[in-house]
Amino acid sequence: MANKSGYAAHLRTYLTGYVLSVVLTIAAFWAVLAVGRENKSVLILVGLLGVAQLAVQLKCFLNVTTQKEGRDNLALVLFSTLILLIIVVGTAWIMGNLAVRMHTTM
Amino acid sequence: MNGTPSTSNPSVNPGQVPGAIHKDPDMVIFGFWVFMMSDLIFFGVVFAIYITMIGATAGGPGPRELFDFGSLFAQTMLLLTSSLTVGIATVTMKHQRSQASFLFWVVVTLILGLGFLTLELYDFSQMAAQGGVPQRSGYLSAFFGLVPLHGLHVSFGCLWMLVLIVQICKVGMLDIIKLRFLRLALFWHFLDLIWIGIFSVVYFGGWVYG
Numbered sequence: 001m002a003n004k005s006g007y008a009a010h011l012r013t014y015l016t017g018y019v020l021s022v023v024l025t026i027a028a029f030w031a032v033l034a035v036g037r038e039n040k041s042v043l044i045l046v047g048l049l050g051v052a053q054l055a056v057q058l059k060c061f062l063n064v065t066t067q068k069e070g071r072d073n074l075a076l077v078l079f080s081t082l083i084l085l086i087i088v089v090g091t092a093w094i095m096g097n098l099a100v101r102m103h104t105t106m
Numbered sequence: 107m108n109g110t111p112s113t114s115n116p117s118v119n120p121g122q123v124p125g126a127i128h129k130d131p132d133m134v135i136f137g138f139w140v141f142m143m144s145d146l147i148f149f150g151v152v153f154a155i156y157i158t159m160i161g162a163t164a165g166g167p168g169p170r171e172l173f174d175f176g177s178l179f180a181q182t183m184l185l186l187t188s189s190l191t192v193g194i195a196t197v198t199m200k201h202q203r204s205q206a207s208f209l210f211w212v213v214v215t216l217i218l219g220l221g222f223l224t225l226e227l228y229d230f231s232q233m234a235a236q237g238g239v240p241q242r243s244g245y246l247s248a249f250f251g252l253v254p255l256h257g258l259h260v261s262f263g264c265l266w267m268l269v270l271i272v273q274i275c276k277v278g279m280l281d282i283i284k285l286r287f288l289r290l291a292l293f294w295h296f297l298d299l300i301w302i303g304i305f306s307v308v309y310f311g312g313w314v315y316g
Contacts (some may be wrong), residue, residue, distance in 0.1 A: 010201070011197050014193035014203075018190040021186055022183075025305075027177075028305070028310070029175065029179055033175065036313065041228075042314060043314055043315075046310050046311075049306075050302050050303070054302055055293065057298060062292065076136075076143055079143075080147065084146060084150040088150050088153055088154045088157070090250060091154035091155075091157065
């Protein structure tokens with residue numbers, strides 16, 4: 001494990017990640033509770049905040065970086081994300097389309 | 107890995123246990139990443155089922171009746187804070203601080219994890235009291251397939267933490283136990299990533315569209 005930066009620097013990375021995550025979480029809760037009842041497009045904002053928080057935690061907590069020694073992990077995470085998106089978006093697309101054509105509500 | 111240190115190997119001198127680690131630690135960690143990503147795909151499939159089931163309440167209670175955002179926020183904060191404390195424990199271990207301070211942060215993480223589980227179970231019991239049980243509708247089946255799956259992961263993480271605490275108390279901070287803890291920390295951070303998906307998609311998505 002890398003030991004090049006000191007104890008305080010390591011600790012600061014985790015604390016930064018934590019504070020950013022708290023802010024992003026509160027923003028998402030606030031957005032949904034404030035306008036979620038009338039406005040469905042609030043989910044776009046929630047999605048963006050969620051992706052931002054995923055990025056923060058991957059960087060600060062899970063140590064996934066673009067530096068050379070972390071390339072294997074990064075490649076693994078990116079490939080898994082691709083598979084994940086194909087599964088989830090593909091399913092939502094096909095089943096949503098089916099629901100519209102069958103005139104069922106979804 | 108070869109399980110707990112054998113009785114023929116009772117050395118309590120960290121880093122001096124011959125044959126305790128057969129593999130390159132980086133490879134062990136990478137292997138655990140591969141497991142976590144396969145687990146991610148598993149969660150992804152269950153998320154996909156949930157998304158197709160939004161609205162399929164069959165006349166039963168839906169998200170607007172069942173979800174309690176106060177409790178959800180408390181659960182989110184508990185899990186997020188436990189992700190920080192397990193990180194602090196990792197830093198304490200990497201910089202060879204005292205074993206007591208390391209154990210303190212692991213125990214704090216365990217307590218936060220158990221607090222999260224308690225609130226989650228309380229939430230499920232509240233939902234059941236309002237008729238929100240898995241067999242009521244396709245929507246609720248999908249909900250109870252996904253959220254308790256995450257809770258089950260958290261439960262096993264807590265069990266893992268307990269076992270590590272016992273091992274550290276018995277044999278001290280051996281290299282092999284440090285490596286186990288690093289994987290536990292990764293797993294715990296990963297569960298918080300999944301939780302971001304759960305509150306965004308399951309709770310907010312379900313509530314806005316349901």
